[in-house]
Amino acid sequence: MDTLFQPYRLNGALTLANRFMMAPLTRCMAGPGLVPTEQMAAYYARRADIGLIISEATIIRPDGQGYPNTPGLYSQEQIEGWKKVTQAVHAKGGKIFAQLWHVGRLSHPFFHQAEVLAPSAIAHEGTVPRMRELVYQVPRALTVAEILQLIEDYAQAAANAIEAGFDGVEIHGANGYLIDQFLHHASNLRDDAYGATPENMSRFALEVVDAISARIGGERVGLRLSPGAYVHLAGDARDRAVFDYLLIQLNGRTLAYVHLGIFDDSLTFDYLDGRASDYLRAHYDGHLVGVGNYTAESAADAIKADRFDLVAIGRPLIANPDYLAKVKKAEPLVPYADAMLAELV
Template structure:
């Protein structure tokens, strides 16, 4: 367990106080205009002893929204709201990255009055979380020129994050959202330079990484990936080739880390040869963040076995703002409950 509490050097720009990260946790608590609130600032500030906080997923433009009251990072008011959050974290010696998000087809005109966009015009079955009376619509396939605009908007959101005082950004390329939709055959049926082959299907993700790196420096950029399809997505054996190519290309680029996107890392995927975390460790040369139902004890075991380098903790940090202190003292944790989502404790 001692290893988890030792400082960890990501690169020349960033050394973390410990190996714990706060996983991005969608709380749907932004104020009018999707502006972060004082309550959110207090919520993050109470968890500033975590080595690196990853903010709740934050939309890069209005049609990127797929859940109620999720914060944005594209308006002056939103930037000012986030300054309160980053100041609260830094006042207690913490570090925080903004997670940059566009949900793609996991959206609805209810939020922004537009038809959702995606790589291809393939809709999702089911209804929106927290808004069960709304079914997912069929999205509109993005034009090539629009994809270039999105790349620039990710880069601008990263610049906005730095203006707001964040220590860096995490690009959300996981969990079946827009970037992930380009990376899986079930959601990408394009026949242009963004579809069909691993190189083409990886192009958007790599273009976003390159644009964000150019804007703020790759040592302050993380990337979350879901090579195993499990949320808002069906798996396909051909997906392995896409992620093999993507990760090979990422090895040629500067990143602070790659972060697995999954809710339960005990899940296995035939086309990945087992756990998604083990696949990423095999393919990616840089710092790797594990996540998915780990306790501090099981995370320490996994890090000792060199399965990943840092551990992201999610729901236990909702229930326990003092998570780190409890773990250090071997005190029991407050169990997580969905009822806790109604309050920012």
């Protein structure tokens, strides 16, 4: 367990106080204009002893929204709201990254009165979480010009995050949202430069990484990936070749880390030869963040076995703002319950 509490050097720009990260946790608690609130600032500050906080997923522009009251990073008012959050975290000695998000086909016109956009015109079946009366619609396939604009919008959101005081950004390329939709055959049927082959299907993700890195420096950029399709997408054995190629390309780039996106890391995928975390470890050379129902004890075992380098903790941090102190003292944790989502504690 001692290893988890030792400082961890990501690169010349970032050394973390310990190997714990706070996983991005969508709370739907932004104020009018999708502006972060004082309550959110207090919520994050209470968890500032975690080595690195990853903010709740934060939309890069209005049509990226897919859930109610999720914060943005595209208006000056939102930037000013986030400044209160980052200042509160830094005042407690913490570090915080903004997770940059566009939900792609998982959006709905209810949120922005605009078209739903995605790599291809394939709807996700079902209804919007927390707003079950809203049925997902068939999106319009993005034009190449619109893809290029999205890349610029990601880069601008990253610059906005630095203006807001964040220590860096995590690109949300996982969990079936926009970037992930380009990376999987179930949601990408394009036959142009952004589809059909591993190189083309990886292009959007790599161009977003490159644009953000050029704007704020790759050492301040993390990337979340879901090589195993487990939510919002169906798996396809052909996806393996896409991620094989993507990870080779990422190995030649400067990143702070790659972060697995999965709810339960005990899940296995035939086309990945087992767990997604083990697949990433075998193919990515940089710092790797594990996640998915780990306790401090099981995370320590996994790190000792060199399965990943840092661990992201999710729901236990909702239930236990003092998670780190309790783990150090071997005190019991408060169990998570869905009712806790109703307020920021």
